[in-house]
Amino acid sequence: MLLFKNFLSVSLLFLCTSVVASPKSDMVTKQLEQVIKDFGDAIKEKDEQKFTNLFYSKNRPWLGVNAKKRKGKLPSQEGLVYASHLGFISWIATSNEQMEEKFWDIDIKTDGEIASIYFKYSFHIGDYKYNWGDEAWDLVKTADGWKIVSVIYSTTENPEPRQT
Numbered sequence: 001m002l003l004f005k006n007f008l009s010v011s012l013l014f015l016c017t018s019v020v021a022s023p024k025s026d027m028v029t030k031q032l033e034q035v036i037k038d039f040g041d042a043i044k045e046k047d048e049q050k051f052t053n054l055f056y057s058k059n060r061p062w063l064g065v066n067a068k069k070r071k072g073k074l075p076s077q078e079g080l081v082y083a084s085h086l087g088f089i090s091w092i093a094t095s096n097e098q099m100e101e102k103f104w105d106i107d108i109k110t111d112g113e114i115a116s117i118y119f120k121y122s123f124h125i126g127d128y129k130y131n132w133g134d135e136a137w138d139l140v141k142t143a144d145g146w147k148i149v150s151v152i153y154s155t156t157e158n159p160e161p162r163q164t
Contacts, residue, residue, distance in 0.1 A: 025112070032108050032115055035139065035146050043092055043101050051089040056140060056147040060085060063152045085151065100124045115139040115146065121153070128162045131155045 035054060042051035052058070062083045070079035092099050106119040117139065122132035133154035139146045 025110075028110055028112050028115075029108055031146055032110065032117060032139065033106075035148070036103055036106065036117065036119075039148075040101055040103065042089070043099055046093045046095075046099075048089050048093045052086065054148050055085055056142070056149045058084075058086060060148065061150045061152075062088065063150075065152075065154045066157070067154065068156070081155075085148075095125075097125050113141050115141075125162070129158055130162075131157045 038050060039054055041047070042054070062085050064081035064083070066079045066081065068079070100123075102122045102124065103119045104121075106117065109116045109118075115138070116136060118134070118136045120132070121135045123130045133156055135151065135153040137151055138149045140149050141147075
């Protein structure tokens with residue numbers, strides 16, 4: 001019994017100390033926060049190269065869900081938007097309007113090799129809040145830094161028409 005209590009005490013001590021942030025995990029978190037910043041900056045700057053460099057490859061899934069357009073019994077493909085990051089940034093880069101994506105409630109999970117980032121976002125065209133929702137990215141650490149492997153998001157379109 002004494003051996004079990006000592007084992008339990010040591011296990012609890014290890015568990016408690018293992019959740020304390022290390023300088024390495026702080027560095028990794030900062031690197032992942034930089035990916036988020038670079039993503040937003042590339043949209044504002046309409047920089048296709050900077051944007052595409054954030055992704056692991058050109059064939060990355062980009063899947064959106066618009067709950068208001070979902071119809072019928074699930075699983076239904078209605079309301080799903082399957083696209084690519086290339087089409088998204090191309091649309092932004094060729095537009096004459098200023099665009100911006102804002103992020104908040106950011107939750108980063110990582111073991112230093114892979115990561116998931118979950119956050120709330122809103123997308124703006126000029127002063128108009130075009131849509132908003134939740135977004136999640138999966139990332140992998142590569143020799144060239146952190147790369148986005150997939151993007152999935154929900155979207156609510158602004159019910160108020162845009163004034164042009």
